[in-house]
Amino acid sequence: MKIQQEKISDFNKKELENHKDNFDFLASNLTKNGHNLDTILSKLSEFQVAIPSWALGAGGTRFGRFGFYGEPSNLEEKIDDVGILHSLTQTAGAVSLHIPWDIPSDYAAIKQKADALNIKFDAVNSNTFQDQLGAKESYKYGSLSNVSKAVREQAIQHNLDVIKIGDKLGSKALTVWLADGSCFPGQNNFQTAFQNTQDSLIDIYKGLPEDWKMLVEYKPYEPNFYSTVIQDWGASLMLANGCGEKAYTLVDLGHHLPNSNIEQIVSILQLKGKLGGFHFNDSKYGDDDLTVGSIKPYALFLIFNELVYGMQNNPQNPDLAWMIDASHNVKDPLEDLIQSLEAIQEAYAKALLIDQDALREAQLNNDVVKCQEILQGAYRTDVRPLLEKARINAGAVINPINAYRALGVREQLIKERGKNTVATGL
Ligand SMILES: [Mn+2]
Numbered sequence: 001m002k003i004q005q006e007k008i009s010d011f012n013k014k015e016l017e018n019h020k021d022n023f024d025f026l027a028s029n030l031t032k033n034g035h036n037l038d039t040i041l042s043k044l045s046e047f048q049v050a051i052p053s054w055a056l057g058a059g060g061t062r063f064g065r066f067g068f069y070g071e072p073s074n075l076e077e078k079i080d081d082v083g084i085l086h087s088l089t090q091t092a093g094a095v096s097l098h099i100p101w102d103i104p105s106d107y108a109a110i111k112q113k114a115d116a117l118n119i120k121f122d123a124v125n126s127n128t129f130q131d132q133l134g135a136k137e138s139y140k141y142g143s144l145s146n147v148s149k150a151v152r153e154q155a156i157q158h159n160l161d162v163i164k165i166g167d168k169l170g171s172k173a174l175t176v177w178l179a180d181g182s183c184f185p186g187q188n189n190f191q192t193a194f195q196n197t198q199d200s201l202i203d204i205y206k207g208l209p210e211d212w213k214m215l216v217e218y219k220p221y222e223p224n225f226y227s228t229v230i231q232d233w234g235a236s237l238m239l240a241n242g243c244g245e246k247a248y249t250l251v252d253l254g255h256h257l258p259n260s261n262i263e264q265i266v267s268i269l270q271l272k273g274k275l276g277g278f279h280f281n282d283s284k285y286g287d288d289d290l291t292v293g294s295i296k297p298y299a300l301f302l303i304f305n306e307l308v309y310g311m312q313n314n315p316q317n318p319d320l321a322w323m324i325d326a327s328h329n330v331k332d333p334l335e336d337l338i339q340s341l342e343a344i345q346e347a348y349a350k351a352l353l354i355d356q357d358a359l360r361e362a363q364l365n366n367d368v369v370k371c372q373e374i375l376q377g378a379y380r381t382d383v384r385p386l387l388e389k390a391r392i393n394a395g396a397v398i399n400p401i402n403a404y405r406a407l408g409v410r411e412q413l414i415k416e417r418g419k420n421t422v423a424t425g426l
Helices: 005-032 037-046 075-089 107-116 149-169 190-205 233-243 262-271 297-313 333-352 356-364 368-379 384-394 400-406 409-417
Strands: 050-052 094-096 173-176 213-217 247-252 275-280 321-324
Touching: 005 037, 005 075, 005 384, 005 400, 037 333, 037 384, 050 075, 050 321, 075 094, 075 107, 075 333, 075 400, 075 409, 107 149, 149 173, 149 190, 173 190, 173 275, 190 213, 190 233, 213 233, 213 275, 233 247, 233 262, 247 262, 262 275, 262 297, 275 297, 297 333, 297 368, 321 333, 333 368, 333 384, 333 400, 356 368, 400 409
Parallel strands: 050 094, 173 213, 213 247, 247 275, 275 321
Antiparallel strands: none
16 A cells, blocks of 8 residues: 555645644744754654564564554565555654564565665664574574574574675664573573673674674563673673674663663763664553653653754764664554654654753753753643644655544555454564
């Protein structure tokens, strides 16, 4: 299914008047306060977030999985779904593949399909947290950190294969997330596991093409509940530094212990030029993978404040790989992703409204109240008309959820794919 441009224009006609009233009111206030709307709008249009292939179907829990009708059952259909998201929002111009779930059977055809929908291939993700059918070695006790050299070699080879697949599609980064760790005290020697991981990552790093990055993702616990080899940003940064300048730390919002100051982590990583990628989601308790901005929107805004500061002040840090890493158990996955994309744009837009000069001055004067007023003044602004305007400028719809429903996208997908399709993934 492909959404035709004329349907988007028709849909926008119905909502244009309402949008214009709201936008004019906001625009005149912002302009009065010295903001350059064109700059903000073009930054919003440029900000593209990758959709991971595994988020297009229903996710599961440890207790069960409830499918969602009309899910994509192969890579072609997954790219079609990202195409739908991108035509409605014009902010989802990339897909992040997971190998072995998404190995193309025809590379040229897949590339052609993605090109036609204006979708790029973002970082590719390896998988050494599951055993694959017919694999000689098992990852039950770890992959890159395993005490067995044969297991480590199999896991290294898998990552090298993933790089080759990504390279054929035009990806420029490999994301490594390891489930490696231990469930009980004494099970692992921490130092051996860490050193094995470092050595394995160096072997993978040697296989990176010149213009590629390696992104090392961390997570404190789960599936191992006593220790994880790459448990925090410090471990990730040490491993990245041990590999070389093309290796970076990747921050996933859900991969922190409760109440961690994530904005401070991303800030310092950018100062050191070592923040490579970012995974968006939200959580109440742990790695809940809920819709972005659904639980802690102010925390997301504070993180964006630091990201915006870093993008403006840290040329030593490369452009980031942005991705949504969420899972959908009760919502239509595409509606959920539209809500996440909106929340990301909203937090970004609010962070762009922060008067950085005034904030710096208030900080220099130790005017704590003023600092808070500046941040919260930006946060309390309803920026939704700005996002609508950015979407109109980019040829997307004013209100993506309304359009998705009015156009009967899910009904059409069910008609095309049937009710019982199951997306590969978790
Ligand atoms: Mn992640």
